[in-house]
Amino acid sequence: MTSKTFTDQLVVDSLQLWCDNVVRIGKIHSEGGDVAATAAQILSDNYDYDKGKVLFKPTLTFGLQTFRSTKEGALSYFIGGNPEFPDDKGFKLKPWVKVWFNKLDYVLHGDLAIVQCNVHFVGGDDSHIFVNKSFVFKICDDGRVRIVLHQSSLPFHPQAPQ
Amino acid sequence: MTSKTFTDQLVVDSLQLWCDNVVRIGKIHSEGGDVAATAAQILSDNYDYDKGKVLFKPTLTFGLQTFRSTKEGALSYFIGGNPEFPDDKGFKLKPWVKVWFNKLDYVLHGDLAIVQCNVHFVGGDDSHIFVNKSFVFKICDDGRVRIVLHQSSLPFHPQAPQ
Amino acid sequence: MTSKTFTDQLVVDSLQLWCDNVVRIGKIHSEGGDVAATAAQILSDNYDYDKGKVLFKPTLTFGLQTFRSTKEGALSYFIGGNPEFPDDKGFKLKPWVKVWFNKLDYVLHGDLAIVQCNVHFVGGDDSHIFVNKSFVFKICDDGRVRIVLHQSSLPFHPQAPQ
Amino acid sequence: MTSKTFTDQLVVDSLQLWCDNVVRIGKIHSEGGDVAATAAQILSDNYDYDKGKVLFKPTLTFGLQTFRSTKEGALSYFIGGNPEFPDDKGFKLKPWVKVWFNKLDYVLHGDLAIVQCNVHFVGGDDSHIFVNKSFVFKICDDGRVRIVLHQSSLPFHPQAPQ
Numbered sequence A, B, C, D: 001m002t003s004k005t006f007t008d009q010l011v012v013d014s015l016q017l018w019c020d021n022v023v024r025i026g027k028i029h030s031e032g033g034d035v036a037a038t039a040a041q042i043l044s045d046n047y048d049y050d051k052g053k054v055l056f057k058p059t060l061t062f063g064l065q066t067f068r069s070t071k072e073g074a075l076s077y078f079i080g081g082n083p084e085f086p087d088d089k090g091f092k093l094k095p096w097v098k099v100w101f102n103k104l105d106y107v108l109h110g111d112l113a114i115v116q117c118n119v120h121f122v123g124g125d126d127s128h129i130f131v132n133k134s135f136v137f138k139i140c141d142d143g144r145v146r147i148v149l150h151q152s153s154l155p156f157h158p159q160a161p162q
Helices: A008-030 A035-046 A071-079 B008-030 B035-046 B071-079 C008-030 C035-046 C071-079 D008-030 D035-046 D071-079
Strands: A055-057 A096-109 A112-123 A128-139 A145-153 B055-057 B096-109 B112-123 B128-139 B145-153 C055-057 C096-109 C112-123 C128-139 C145-153 D055-057 D096-109 D112-123 D128-139 D145-153
Touching: A008 A035, A008 A071, A008 A096, A008 A112, A008 A128, A008 A145, A035 A071, A035 A145, A055 B096, A055 B112, A055 B128, A096 B055, A096 B145, A112 B055, A112 B145, A128 B055, A128 B145, A145 B096, A145 B112, A145 B128, A145 B145, B008 B035, B008 B071, B008 B096, B008 B112, B008 B128, B008 B145, B035 B071, B035 B145, B096 C096, B128 C128, C008 C035, C008 C071, C008 C096, C008 C112, C008 C128, C008 C145, C035 C071, C035 C145, C055 D096, C055 D112, C055 D128, C096 D055, C096 D145, C112 D055, C112 D145, C128 D055, C128 D145, C145 D096, C145 D112, C145 D128, C145 D145, D008 D035, D008 D071, D008 D096, D008 D112, D008 D128, D008 D145, D035 D071, D035 D145
Parallel strands: A055 A145, B055 B145, C055 C145, D055 D145
Antiparallel strands: A096 A112, A112 A128, A128 A145, B096 B112, B112 B128, B128 B145, C096 C112, C112 C128, C128 C145, D096 D112, D112 D128, D128 D145
């Protein structure tokens, strides 16, 4: 285990990088670039799939494919096109042109940061969604911060009274 | 910090206790017992509000009261009746008579367990819901396991094609 | 007629076996086993088709094929694939991974148990249904308990006021 | 236990009486008669509530009041007006002017008849419903036939293909 210690600044930087990467994938896709290579690189650099284990519940997954414990399953959610995950449309392709977090709260615990926040997405078509998120970030042996847990869920909408 | 190490068995036990406590609160409520005292005790015994910090996104919260960073806010969600949280109906009062987890996956990390799973609730009226959950459990200095992070969200339901 | 007398324990055991057999068929189907042989064996062991008569109204049958008075019709409902029953999809194949009964009430009458209860089914995809059921169980000459009557119907859902 | 033996003729007579009694209650109600007295008499004469136990799942009940194990609960379903059963509208008051059974099948077993059939109801307004039913009838010590089990459920309606 690393002796590195998570800091407040690292929390903010890690979340900002996550947001920036969503915009980046959409931009590459819009410009006809190699979105699969970029998304796979992000999964290696920012998620702990290669050397560890990742608990990942993306926003729009359901049923038997709710949780994505493999890098392949996460990549499919990001960019779609995998026949083994027929419901994945490629969430990060839209493009989302502005992505940011708010309502941030967290606990630092050694080499981990345990985080909750909302993340907002504005599309090129001016549509807007936001989601409730939990993250656990870890400083890995190579000094990079990677995601160990990520849950993203649409907010609860109460029914109108009847 | 404790030198205790989380184990597989502790993960299962901690989740089972969480489930059992939901049933317990409903049963006490049905029998006219002191549900406020029980719920407060559970928050002290099983959540880290008293000596630490808890990140908590309950299933049915929304808007400005989505995240419950205080013990008072968590208690209100459990049993309702707090005018500062007017949308809280007391989720744990229903009663829920059968509660269990499945699709469990987790990462052990020193004194922490980082967990995702589904939890199912069946009511005394035979209704059923299930939720997608993330937990971070910690072994505290007194040897008890307490929750540091808890997100609970209803599953995503895709729209039927139109 | 047998002189055996039905007991409370036999009621619970017979219902539990019924529930376990639903899970068992789904598991065998998931693993590519011989589900037709298993389902046929269950119909011989637990329903009185071979030597007696069975009154059977399964959950999802309708029209001219509502009642299944033959073993062939019951088998088709369980596992599908019979062109004479084109609406049967094989209810027990789903798989259902957790099945249990509640709201049990019954009358013992000599070698018979006359039973009503709800039965709940949770699928591998976390979906849930429950049904209202009536059973008449009989202790047969070989000492086995078999079903003589079985009605299973979806609960009534009142319309919301308009 | 009686030594009386159920017969084919008794099955038909018992069902016909059940149907006739539905029409009778509606007629008394339309004419301003004492429907509560009549319905209570029918429950004493034709259901085994007074000296035995009855398993009863009426057509339109749901939730915590699905099963009616008491004479009071059955009476409420028939004629409504009981504040402890607020969803009961009085099924037998409508009036139903023509009620009959078809698709009859049964097993005779000593002093019992175990029965499945459909029952059709046509209202004074020319509306029509039919239900799937299970009955267990018993010849009681006084020689009368009474209902020990009665499940009535609306038929399953398959969804249109999507």
